[in-house]
Amino acid sequence: MLNEFKGFAVTLKRLLRKPETIEYPDVKRDMAGRFRGLPSLRADPETGEALCVACGLCARICPTSCLEMHVVPSEEGDRELGEFILRSGRCLFCGMCAQVCPVDAITMSKQYELSTQERDGLIYTKTELARFGEQDPDWWAQV
Amino acid sequence: MTATDPGAPTSFGTFDVSDERQISERSREMVLNMGPQHPSTHGVMRVVLRLDGEQITHADPVIGYLHRGVEKIGETRRYSQFTPWTDRTDYVAAPQNNVGWILAVEKLCGIEAPERAQYWRVIMAELSRIASHLVWLGTHALDIGALSMSLYCFRERELILDIFEKFCGARLTTNMMEVGGFSRGIPPDLVGMIENFLHIFPSKQQEYSDLLTENPIWIARTRGIGVIEPEVALDYGLTGACLRGSGINYDVRKAQPYLVYDRLEFDVPLGTNGDVYDRYLVRMEEMRQALRIVRQCLDQMPTDGPLMLNDSNYAIPPHDTVMRTAEDMQRHFVWVIKGFSPPPGEVYVAIEHSKGELGHYVVSDGTPTPYRVRIRTPDFVNLQILPYMAQGALLADAVALIGTIDIVLGSVDR
Numbered sequence: 001m002l003n004e005f006k007g008f009a010v011t012l013k014r015l016l017r018k019p020e021t022i023e024y025p026d027v028k029r030d031m032a033g034r035f036r037g038l039p040s041l042r043a044d045p046e047t048g049e050a051l052c053v054a055c056g057l058c059a060r061i062c063p064t065s066c067l068e069m070h071v072v073p074s075e076e077g078d079r080e081l082g083e084f085i086l087r088s089g090r091c092l093f094c095g096m097c098a099q100v101c102p103v104d105a106i107t108m109s110k111q112y113e114l115s116t117q118e119r120d121g122l123i124y125t126k127t128e129l130a131r132f133g134e135q136d137p138d139w140w141a142q143v
Numbered sequence: 144m145t146a147t148d149p150g151a152p153t154s155f156g157t158f159d160v161s162d163e164r165q166i167s168e169r170s171r172e173m174v175l176n177m178g179p180q181h182p183s184t185h186g187v188m189r190v191v192l193r194l195d196g197e198q199i200t201h202a203d204p205v206i207g208y209l210h211r212g213v214e215k216i217g218e219t220r221r222y223s224q225f226t227p228w229t230d231r232t233d234y235v236a237a238p239q240n241n242v243g244w245i246l247a248v249e250k251l252c253g254i255e256a257p258e259r260a261q262y263w264r265v266i267m268a269e270l271s272r273i274a275s276h277l278v279w280l281g282t283h284a285l286d287i288g289a290l291s292m293s294l295y296c297f298r299e300r301e302l303i304l305d306i307f308e309k310f311c312g313a314r315l316t317t318n319m320m321e322v323g324g325f326s327r328g329i330p331p332d333l334v335g336m337i338e339n340f341l342h343i344f345p346s347k348q349q350e351y352s353d354l355l356t357e358n359p360i361w362i363a364r365t366r367g368i369g370v371i372e373p374e375v376a377l378d379y380g381l382t383g384a385c386l387r388g389s390g391i392n393y394d395v396r397k398a399q400p401y402l403v404y405d406r407l408e409f410d411v412p413l414g415t416n417g418d419v420y421d422r423y424l425v426r427m428e429e430m431r432q433a434l435r436i437v438r439q440c441l442d443q444m445p446t447d448g449p450l451m452l453n454d455s456n457y458a459i460p461p462h463d464t465v466m467r468t469a470e471d472m473q474r475h476f477v478w479v480i481k482g483f484s485p486p487p488g489e490v491y492v493a494i495e496h497s498k499g500e501l502g503h504y505v506v507s508d509g510t511p512t513p514y515r516v517r518i519r520t521p522d523f524v525n526l527q528i529l530p531y532m533a534q535g536a537l538l539a540d541a542v543a544l545i546g547t548i549d550i551v552l553g554s555v556d557r
Contacts (some may be wrong), residue, residue, distance in 0.1 A: 009353070010350050010353050010354050011291065020298050020301075031308075032305070032308040032309045032312065033330075034308070034309070034310075034311060034312035034327075034330070035308060035312050035313075036311075036312035036313050055476075057475075057476065057479045057480070060479055060480050061223075061224065061479050063220055063224040063225070063227050063228065092227045092228075092231075092316065092318075093313065093316070094226075094227035094316075094318040095311075095312060095313075095318065096223075096224070096227070096318075099326070099459075099462070100459075100475070100479045102465045102466050102472070102475065103466065108312060140327070140462055143328070143330040143331060
């Protein structure tokens, strides 16, 4: 008989405590510094210029080949980033692209609300990715 | 019979309505499909049940609904690229899958991570063991009717997932291990979070115990149900709590110690009756032992020292020197673009996963991609005991029997 009440004691104890849950989407939880959201492109915080040097390592390491990089010749006769496409429907959010980027031009942004009405909405271009990531700090240096 | 008949035979589910046996003049066996969208099958699994009244005369699990060809994917990716895929086999215990895969690759390459990294791997694996057991406990109790248990268990699991998020940035599909150790430092307040968890969790676990261990309804639903005799458990090749619940002392961490488990003290809990209740007790005790292991790791671990192996062949160079030294930059580009090539050979590395023995068999032909990857998942093997346990059980106990094996369908199907 006592054992039935033992269980009730646990239930009653909970009754007076504050809730453990939050009212999403009105309230959003704080993400850890290393949180891996949508991979995005960073810009230099001082000049506002894109950091990418178009080396292509991110596209090489991507386990699902969801990154597509087009390189074009720059005005100085060097190479620069033409178009950069992320097919986020295939993205594993593993963070390897940001890890291997030698100039930390890719960041794992805090974007995680990514549902769309149509499939094309899952494909992000350079302009969109730059908008998500321009304010982001260096992801790899986060603690 | 037409093709649209729900009882039509399929290539892997061999039951049709004509299989129903005549039991007496007025009654016959009933074939009932449980799943694939049944909430208590913990994923997409179908169990074809043959019923004589309320008694199960035969249960046949039909799997494959979540098959993604992970092993084949492993053969087309470079060694380091496959780690995120291992997260997705058993997705409730991703760090342990990472450990299994990374240890197999490291053995193939003949390298070993620095001591400090090994301790951190053990900590993450043991925390993930607790998280996995919490999911099991919550859903298993929910299946049997203790709804609030699932909420309590998921509450504490959050603390562990926050630790994972702090450590690597992801909560579920962690991809936190790397060949050679960890190339990223440990966040300064991570140890505090783990200490906090170690402080909070024992009292919470006592709550679960208060709710279930002596609860007469819980005992009535679990004791004497789904008994697996020790010799049957061995015959079926069970591992993990399903084997130890039957009283057989086999734990890979003790039998073939890996990482730093040989330096840690912990007990292997054993059951006596091999029923659902004993397996519950075994897993509860495993959570307590996991806490002990994490505690010892935090105490024994060297406070500083390298986390990543300095190895020019297999490990990724340090991130901050890539753009500073020419040698590291070259190594980095080669590592990313070409990958590394372990010497030709084959390895099998088993670890004690929260569900049993998780083995990775990898064959290298000396190229940057594996020739063959085979993952021996404990869930797939343990699931095969279901028909044996269900024979003669009541229909109401079917959910308890599925729950007690502790399967994750991503891991069964791969």
